[in-house]
Amino acid sequence: MECQTNNPAARRFTVRFIVAMAFYAVFSILSTVGLLLWHPNGVLTWLLAILPALPISGAVALIGRYMHEEKDEFQRDVLVQALLGGIGATLVVTTVWGFLEDYAHFRRLDLLMTWPLYIILVGISYGLVKARYR
Amino acid sequence: MNCMNNPVARRLMWRLTITMVLYVAFLVLAVEIFVHYRPTGPLAWLLAVLPALPVIGQLAVFGLYLAEEKDEFMRNLQIQAMLWGIGATLAVTTAWGFLENFAQVPHLDLYLVYPLFWFFVGISTPLLKARYK
Amino acid sequence: MKNRLKVLRAERDWSQADLAQRLEVSRQSVNAIETGKYDPSLPLAFKLARLFETTIEAIFSDENG
Numbered sequence: 001m002e003c004q005t006n007n008p009a010a011r012r013f014t015v016r017f018i019v020a021m022a023f024y025a026v027f028s029i030l031s032t033v034g035l036l037l038w039h040p041n042g043v044l045t046w047l048l049a050i051l052p053a054l055p056i057s058g059a060v061a062l063i064g065r066y067m068h069e070e071k072d073e074f075q076r077d078v079l080v081q082a083l084l085g086g087i088g089a090t091l092v093v094t095t096v097w098g099f100l101e102d103y104a105h106f107r108r109l110d111l112l113m114t115w116p117l118y119i120i121l122v123g124i125s126y127g128l129v130k131a132r133y134r
Numbered sequence: 135m136n137c138m139n140n141p142v143a144r145r146l147m148w149r150l151t152i153t154m155v156l157y158v159a160f161l162v163l164a165v166e167i168f169v170h171y172r173p174t175g176p177l178a179w180l181l182a183v184l185p186a187l188p189v190i191g192q193l194a195v196f197g198l199y200l201a202e203e204k205d206e207f208m209r210n211l212q213i214q215a216m217l218w219g220i221g222a223t224l225a226v227t228t229a230w231g232f233l234e235n236f237a238q239v240p241h242l243d244l245y246l247v248y249p250l251f252w253f254f255v256g257i258s259t260p261l262l263k264a265r266y267k
Numbered sequence: 268m269k270n271r272l273k274v275l276r277a278e279r280d281w282s283q284a285d286l287a288q289r290l291e292v293s294r295q296s297v298n299a300i301e302t303g304k305y306d307p308s309l310p311l312a313f314k315l316a317r318l319f320e321t322t323i324e325a326i327f328s329d330e331n332g
Contacts, residue, residue: 032236045233056228063217091189102245140293
């Protein structure tokens with residue numbers, strides 16, 4: 001997970017994750033353009049909407065695969081704690097925001113923001129967990 | 135998780151029950167006040183956040199359980215189930231987000247992300263357990 | 268990781284559930300360790316060794332070693 005790493009599992013993960021995110025970007029554009037311009041009906045709508053969710057599922061699976069491949073069990077443990085922290089924080093934010101949206105006319109949070117929110121919160125949590133072992 | 139003679143699991147069940155009761159109570163209270171007094175500004179914000187507090191408590195309870203669980207294999211399994219749960223949840227919210235933005239699908243209330251997550255954790259748990267049979 | 272848990276259990280005529288109770292873990296956990304699908308942590312490995320009055324090396328063997 002560090003910038004300069006000679007850990008092959010981490011390096012493979014970084015490359016694969018970037019590839020998955022590139023696919024996410026391309027599929028997002030494809031899906032947006034497709035849904036806006038063609039106004040497809042039925043099955044095609046669903047297919048187009050699901051398209052960008054595929055690289056995200058892939059990215060989550062990549063995190064799992066990295067954990068499996070990472071031979072350094074301490075690093076793996078740090079990552080697991082960071083992921084759990086990220087999950088908890090994401091659920092707190094969406095729940096609080098959800099109630100604010102409904103009852104206090106808060107600005108609507110786009111559902112598409114849940115993925116970047118999760119990644120950012122995992123990142124913050126990773127830093128905090130790391131700091132604890134310094 | 136499955137045997138109730140495990141004191142940690144029993145504590146978890148108790149604490150979860152308490153947060154559920156608080157959740158229902160806070161939700162009813164907040165809705166009642168909104169209906170009868172129509173508060174605005176910071177008071178409205180505070181009231182809106184009220185039902186979210188037991189949910190946060192519930193997450194903390196689960197965190198405590200993971201920290202207290204003496205059976206490391208079970209803890210590991212639970213964590214794996216949670217990772218699968220978040221993966222499925224994020225896939226659903228992303229697909230739904232596109233449908234909502236561009237295909238006029240009804241808005242998924244954000245607080246439903248939380249039950250959605252536990253729903254997927256619930257599905258993953260027996261599947262993961264079967265793998266170690 | 269290879270281990271001799273099954274043999275050690277048989278010597279004492281313990282079921283997986285018996286061992287689980289002594290270790291204060293679930294039966295599934297014992298099964299996962301015994302079948303080599305889950306590697307126990309050091310504290311749990313020491314607990315196992317103490318329970319069978321032997322050393323960790325006498326229970327577990329590193330396949331690469």
